[in-house]
Amino acid sequence: MVRRVMPVTAILLLALAGCAAPKQQTSVGYVPPAGNHKVVVMRPDIAVDVLTVGGLLERREDWTITARDNVLASLQAQQAKRGGQTQIAITRESAGGEDATVIALNQLHQAVGQSVMVHKFSPIGALPTKKDVFDWTLGELAVQYGAQSGYDYAFFLYARDSFSSGGRAALQAVGALGCIVGVCVIPPGGMQQAFASLVELKTGKLVWFNHVLSSTGDIRTQAGADALVEKLLEGMNPESQAKKKKKA
Amino acid sequence: MRGSRRQFMLGVGGCAACMSGLTNARVLPTDLEALIPAGYKPADADERGIWQSIEQIEESIQTSPQLLQAPAMHAYIRSIIERLVGRPTPDLRLYLMRNSSFNASMFPSGMMIVHTGLMARVRNEAQLAAVLGHEAGHYFRKHSIDQYRSIRGKAAAMAWLSTATSVGGGAYAAAGYGGAGNWIYAASAINAAVTMSVFQFSRTHEAEADAYGISLMSRCGYSPYAASQVWNQLIEERKASAAYRDKRYKDRSKSVLSTHPPTEDRMQDLADTAEFLSARNEQAVFDGRAEWLAAVEPHRAMLLDEQVRVNDPGASLYLIESLAQDGWTGLLRYNEGEIYRLRGEAGDQEKAAAAYAAAAAMPDAPPEAWRSHGYALLKAGKAEDGRVALNRYLEMNPSAKDAGLVRFTLAQ
Numbered sequence: 260m261v262r263r264v265m266p267v268t269a270i271l272l273l274a275l276a277g278c279a280a281p282k283q284q285t286s287v288g289y290v291p292p293a294g295n296h297k298v299v300v301m302r303p304d305i306a307v308d309v310l311t312v313g314g315l316l317e318r319r320e321d322w323t324i325t326a327r328d329n330v331l332a333s334l335q336a337q338q339a340k341r342g343g344q345t346q347i348a349i350t351r352e353s354a355g356g357e358d359a360t361v362i363a364l365n366q367l368h369q370a371v372g373q374s375v376m377v378h379k380f381s382p383i384g385a386l387p388t389k390k391d392v393f394d395w396t397l398g399e400l401a402v403q404y405g406a407q408s409g410y411d412y413a414f415f416l417y418a419r420d421s422f423s424s425g426g427r428a429a430l431q432a433v434g435a436l437g438c439i440v441g442v443c444v445i446p447p448g449g450m451q452q453a454f455a456s457l458v459e460l461k462t463g464k465l466v467w468f469n470h471v472l473s474s475t476g477d478i479r480t481q482a483g484a485d486a487l488v489e490k491l492l493e494g495m496n497p498e499s500q501a502k503k504k505k506k507a
Numbered sequence: 508m509r510g511s512r513r514q515f516m517l518g519v520g521g522c523a524a525c526m527s528g529l530t531n532a533r534v535l536p537t538d539l540e541a542l543i544p545a546g547y548k549p550a551d552a553d554e555r556g557i558w559q560s561i562e563q564i565e566e567s568i569q570t571s572p573q574l575l576q577a578p579a580m581h582a583y584i585r586s587i588i589e590r591l592v593g594r595p596t597p598d599l600r601l602y603l604m605r606n607s608s609f610n611a612s613m614f615p616s617g618m619m620i621v622h623t624g625l626m627a628r629v630r631n632e633a634q635l636a637a638v639l640g641h642e643a644g645h646y647f648r649k650h651s652i653d654q655y656r657s658i659r660g661k662a663a664a665m666a667w668l669s670t671a672t673s674v675g676g677g678a679y680a681a682a683g684y685g686g687a688g689n690w691i692y693a694a695s696a697i698n699a700a701v702t703m704s705v706f707q708f709s710r711t712h713e714a715e716a717d718a719y720g721i722s723l724m725s726r727c728g729y730s731p732y733a734a735s736q737v738w739n740q741l742i743e744e745r746k747a748s749a750a751y752r753d754k755r756y757k758d759r760s761k762s763v764l765s766t767h768p769p770t771e772d773r774m775q776d777l778a779d780t781a782e783f784l785s786a787r788n789e790q791a792v793f794d795g796r797a798e799w800l801a802a803v804e805p806h807r808a809m810l811l812d813e814q815v816r817v818n819d820p821g822a823s824l825y826l827i828e829s830l831a832q833d834g835w836t837g838l839l840r841y842n843e844g845e846i847y848r849l850r851g852e853a854g855d856q857e858k859a860a861a862a863y864a865a866a867a868a869m870p871d872a873p874p875e876a877w878r879s880h881g882y883a884l885l886k887a888g889k890a891e892d893g894r895v896a897l898n899r900y901l902e903m904n905p906s907a908k909d910a911g912l913v914r915f916t917l918a919q
Contacts, residue, residue, distance in 0.1 A: 306560070313662020318556030359570035366567060426663065434670045442677030446666060 284379055284393045284468045296411045298457075300338065300347045301354055303330055303416040304365060307479060310449050312426035322479050326420060329484035334416070337488055346410075355408030364404055367397050368415040372454045375468055395465045397458055405460025413460055418453035418487065420478045451476045455491045467495060539719045541647040545594060553659075554652050558616040565618050568602050575603040575623060583802045584621060584639070587632060591640050591723040592647075599646065607813045609741060613642040615651035626803060627810035628740065628826065632795025633724065633733035637777075640720025641734075648719060650712040657708050665698045709766040717773060721780050730792040731781035738774035744825045751821025808873060811842045820850045837872030840865045844879055860887065867896065874903035878913065885916070 348354035844862030866876035881896030
């Protein structure tokens, strides 16, 4: 049996997640692409793990396949609403450009995205040089890919979801018992972490970035995948950008 | 995975001394059956998950710029694997990677990686077969999944112990029996011992893979002594490397935190096993030296260049001098010069110049030897001889990347 986190842990984790509430980042003067831009949605990097008793993340093939299909379907539905010429690249072949470039770009995005998470979204990792700027880039490689494939923008998405195994849930329950005697050590449960970027292929720059860190949600279901994509992309459309500017 | 040695470390605190009594027993090559049949596909969820995660790694290896494009060498190494296994092996996918370290690795899904550093060091087909057989042993004996499951089990036990200790200790203290300190110390000691057993388990796998590999070798007629020779060469090379840096050779795999058994123990066990197998085996053995030398010849210049550029003069000189036991060649002399040039200590410039001169005196000198020889002569004030040598370089390699630079020198 596989279950999400125990209630007490959920509260603790929510408090943690609260520190890094979703706050999207954009480069200066960002205007969301609308109209006739060609946007490619790069093959999303998605994996779903089971969290074992001892805290190891163990990949689950079936969950991962389901989650990937779900997220792709959500993205497709989202993009259909947006207009512009969007292509969803499921395989590396459909992404256009050379295999090596597409794979390297996906890996680079993962590394750059994680760096953005550490240095822009976590107070501990904040860098003075990145304080008021958002100037991350995928560099020459992205420009090269744009020239090869003919796209104007590339959208990247990285998502990991995990769920406690039955044993882990039992361990958490025992840990919670300790609270009665004053030693409250509860091992954490599964987590959902995702980030997405929009990269302008003319310059290679990340023009938009957002992330989600949550102890709830389940991308193994279509509704869960829709919720994640919605949360990640909610600030990307022109209306919300305009609202933000008015407020400022 | 069975990737790079000793990179996989868990956060361990102390207690190394209390486990040092553990020994690494030799595994006999008999009774080691292949656990993976041809066309194997995993059924268990954990194993399927591991295969899926590896797919992504394999994809990036397939498009990696470090991948060595050498179809003939690839086919040759494949044929050795198939000979060892005794059947066609489409399930084992071989990748040759540009990496100067002496290593090969096996992933549980059948992806096998052979480093160019290994190709640079083996002296015959049997030595290469020894390493390939060892890696095949990890695959056919399902070591990765075994190791993973063992770690998962131990991590679970440790998590239960820690949680139970904090709850139990808390209850103990709450009941008025005093502090919970002793409980926690006892639990940490047990956890440290369990962590140590992870490394011990890994070393047992390595010993088993050694035994499996050597039995494959012996079965298809390779000299089983080749396996211990590989380790002997490696120890000698590491000693030479340490001596050059004025350090004493220290085998890092002697630590209780090592995933591999001590190198000298492995060498001895393999030699003993070879003795055992030879006594049972009447058929003639062969080491495939001519075959290996023919296969590696087109890549020798690249392999030496890669090693020399690591700038480990002791190890590189050891390799060059070992290869020179079959006779010095222009290529070997040129690389000898490069080792001294890159080291650049007092007197090295002269040593390099002498090596370049020796290379240029040989009929098979590579073009680069003439270039280096030419510049060395110019530096020594022998302008005319230097110009002749540089012109020779341009004649031999008119489209060299640095041809413009050399022409500029000549125009001065």
